[in-house]
Amino acid sequence: MQTIDYSAFISYSHAGDGRLAPALRHGLQAFAKPWHALRALRVFCDSASMRANAGLWTSLEAALASSAFFVLLASPDAAASRWVGREVEFWRANKRSENCLIVLTEGELQWDPVTGDFDWTRTTALPPQCKGMFGEEPLYVDLRWARTADDLSLRHPRFRSAVAEVAAALHGRPKDELIGEDVRLHRRARRLALTAVASLVALTLLSVGGAVVALDQRESARQQARVALSRQLAVQAAASATVNPRLSQLQSLAAWQSMHTVEARGQLLTAQRQNYDGTFVGHAGRVRTLDVSPDGRLLASGGDDSTVRLWDTASRTQVAKLEGHDSAVLAVAFSPDGSTLASGKLGRTGDEQTIKIWDVRTRTLRTGLSPGSVSTVAFSPDGLLAYALADKQVHLWDLQSGREVRRLAGHTGFISTIAFSPDGRRIATGSNTDGDNGVRLWDARSGRLLKAFSGHLAAVSDLAFSPDGALLASASRDASVRLWNVPALAFERQLLAGDDTLYTVAFSGNGKQVLAGGALEFVHVWDVDDGERNANHIGPTTGLWSVAVSRDGRSVYASDELGTITRWERGVSAFDAGARINGAAYSGDGSLLATASDDGTVRISDAGTLKPLHLLVHPRRAMASGVVFSPDGRRVASTWTDNTVRIWDARTGRALHSYEFGRCPLRATCQAQSLSFDSTGTRLLVTRGPLIDRNDLRSLSSEHDQVAVLDVEHGRWTVLWEPTDEAAGSGADTSAMLVVHSARGGAFAAGLSDGRVLLWDDESLEPLPGLPAPPGSGDELPTTGLAFSPDGRTLVAGHASGLVQWWDPASRTVEHRRQSGSSYPRGIHYSPDGRTIAIGGEDGLVRLWDADSRTVSATITAHGLMTNGLAISPDSRTLVTTSDDSTAHVYSLDARVAVERLCRSLRGPSLQQEWDALDAAVPEHPC
Structure with missing residues (x-):
C-alpha cells in the first residue's frame, strides 16, 4: 500500500496562481496547529516542496501518489496548463475523485444538472481532463476576490474562513469545530508564550543591550570597511586601465562586489566600455600573424612555435592546432568563402612545403606548395592565392588548376x-x-x-x-x-x-x-x-606584433611576443548615417529612437532592435539640427537649417506641419537650432541662431536670433527673447544657443552665447529670474548644454570653458564644477531616475556625473570625434550618443549588464587565481 506522506497536493498554474498557492499551503499548515507541532498538516506545493532535480514529472508523480487529497486551484490559466492537466489525469486514474477539492481563483464554473457534469460551454476554469470526473456537483471555495498580499493572510477574515473550509475537509472535521479548536490552541499557545517571555525578559534585557550595541558597532565597522575597499579598488581599476585592462576589469568587478558605491558603479560602467574583450592563450612564443574569417567566427594565428591555430571567436577557445611547419609561421590568410586557410613560413629545408593549404571545416591539410621562403600570403576575391618569395616577386597561383597564372616583378x-x-x-x-x-x-x-x-x-x-x-x-x-x-x-x-x-x-x-x-x-x-x-x-598589449580586424570592423585582434592574442571590441554603432548626427531623442515609452542628421533626414528607429522604421526627408535637403518627441510619443518635431520647424507623425512618418521661424532678413544665415515640447505637447520652445561652424564658437553672434514659443496646432509664434530686447547700451552681441523645458518645474529655459540662462513660466510665458553668466569672458562663456532634473528643482548648465553649473532656481544658489581636460560640454542629459547626468564633450568622451555628489563617476570613450547629442532611455538603462563621425552609439547604464559584459571577457581558466590575488577581503567573483 502506498504510504501517505502529504495530506494534500496543490495543483495550480504558476502563471495565474504563483502567489496564491504558497499562501494557501502556509495557511493549511498553520491553521489549528498545536503549539508543539511543526505544522498542522503536511501539504505539497511544488514551489516550496521540491528540490532541483532532473526528473520533474517523476517527483510530481511520487508526491501525487503519496497525497490523501488533491486541491485544484481552478482558473483559465490552470485549464490551459499542460502540467495541471497531467496531474488531474493521474489523480483520476489512481485516486478517488471525491478527494479532489476545487478552489476557484479566476474564471467561471457552471454545473449542468441535466448532464450531471459541468457545462463545458460556460466553464472556463477547469482543464478538459475534469470532464465526467464528478458524480455530483462538487462544493468549491471561491477565492476570486483574493488579489493582494493582505488578502492572502490568515489575519484576513475571509481568507481565514476559506482556509478553514479546505482544512476541515482535510482533517475530516466540521468547519465550526475546527475553527473552535484553532482558537483554543491559539489561546493556549499565547499563554505559554507569555509565561516564557516573562521569565526570559529580565535576563534578556541584561544581555541584549550590550549585544545590540556590539553588533551594531561591528556591522557598522564592516560596512565602512567594505565601502573603503570598494572605493580603493575603483581607484586602482581606473589607474590600471591604461596599463593592464584585464586587471582593471577585475578590480572594477571586485569594487562592485565589495559594495555598490557610487565610485564602484562609475568604474563598472567605465570598464565595460574599455575596448578589452578577453584573450586567446595557447601559442608558445611570439604570435607573428593573424587573420579573421569572413564571417567573423574563426581567428587564425601563426607563430614562432611553428603552429597554425584556429580559434572560436565567440568562446575564445582553440578549436584546432595545425602542425606541419618546421619553423616560424609568418603569414596566414582565409579564402574569400572562409573554407580554406593558407599559411606560409620563412626558410626552406629540402622539399619541405613552405606554403600549406588547410581545409577549415575538417581541420586537415589539403595540399602544399614548395616555392621557397615565403614572407606573406593573401587571397584575391576570386580565390587566387598570392604569395611573395625571396625572389622579390609576387606569384599568383590558381589552386584549382594547380598552376601559376601570373607574376608581378619590379620590387628591388x-x-x-x-x-x-x-x-x-x-x-x-x-x-x-x-x-x-x-x-x-x-x-x-x-x-x-x-x-x-x-x-x-x-x-x-x-x-x-x-x-x-x-x-x-x-x-x-x-x-x-x-x-x-x-x-x-x-x-x-x-x-x-x-x-x-x-x-x-x-x-x-x-x-x-x-x-x-x-x-x-x-x-x-x-x-x-x-x-x-x-x-x-585600442590597447595596451605587450610588444604588439600583428593586428587583424573583423570584416564588420567591430573586433580588433592584436598579438604579442608572449604568445597572447587580445581581442578589443570597438564601439558598436546603432547605425551610420553617412553624415554628422546632430541630436537624438527617445519617445516617452522608450520604444522609438529619433536622430537628426546633416544629410537632410530624421531617422526613426525601433529603440530595442535599432531597426530603421521611417526616414523623414526634408524636401530641400536642409540639415536637421535638432529632434524631439511630443510627450505622448505620437509626433516628432525637428529644426532645420532653412529656418523651419517641421512636425511628423512618429508612427507613420507622415509629414504634418511645416512652420517658418519668423522672418529672417538674411535667410541664408538663419536656422532653427533647438527645440523642446511643453508637458501638454501643444507648444514648442524653439531657438533661432546663425548658420555657423559648430566647431568655432567665435562665430555665434547674430542680430536675428530669437527664442520663441510655437503653438503647434495653430502655427502661431510668440517671441520670448531677442537681442533687441536687451538693456539699452549693453552692447551685447548675443545668440540664443539651446532650450529645454521642465515638465514638473513649470519653466522654459534658454541658454545664450554670453553665458546667461533665461527662464519663463511655461503657462503664462512671463519671465522668471534667470542664471547670470559664469565667471569668464569671450569664448569661455557660451552655454553649450542645458538640462533640468526630472523633478524640475535643479538646472544644469554647461559652458564652453568646461564649467558646469548646478543651479537651484527656487533658492537661487549656484554650485560650480569643471570638466576635466579642455573639453567643453556638448549636450547634457539627466537620466529620468535622477541619478545620472550625462555630459558629452568635444573630445568624443561622455562623462557620467553622479547627481547627488556632483562628481564624475564614469567616463565613456564614445566617439573619435566630437559628441553632438545625447539621449537616455525612459527607464534610465540605455544611453545613446551621436557624433560628427556620423554614427550613433548605444551604451548600457545598467550595472547588471556591465557585470555580465565583464564576465564574458574575463572568463577563463585563470580567472579564479587572478581574483584570489586581488584582496583577501573581496567577496567571491560573480562570474
Missing part, C-alpha cells in the same frame, strides 16, 4: 605585404627593405604596374584597402600611415603615430577610421576625413 627589396582591392581589380604590394620603401599598385588581371608610390622613410610593413576600394593605406616603421587615392593614383594624406614603429594597418568596417599597431603597444586610430588621431585608441 624583400616584399613584406600584399593586399587585394575589394573588387579584386587591384593588387598592392609593399617592401620592408631599406632602399625599396615603396608601395606599388598593379592591375590584377594583366599584372601591369599602375603606380609606384614613394614617400615613406623606412620599410613598409603592411597595406590595407578601404572597404570601397577608393583608398589604400600603407603602414611604415617611420611611424606614419600614408593614404593613397586609388582612382587618382595620387597621395592623399599622411597620418602620424608619434615615435611608434608601425607593423600593421587596417580600416574600420565603415571605412571612416584607420587603425595601426606598432611597438608602443597601442593600436592607433585616425579619422580618415581629417587625419586626426583620436582618443578612441
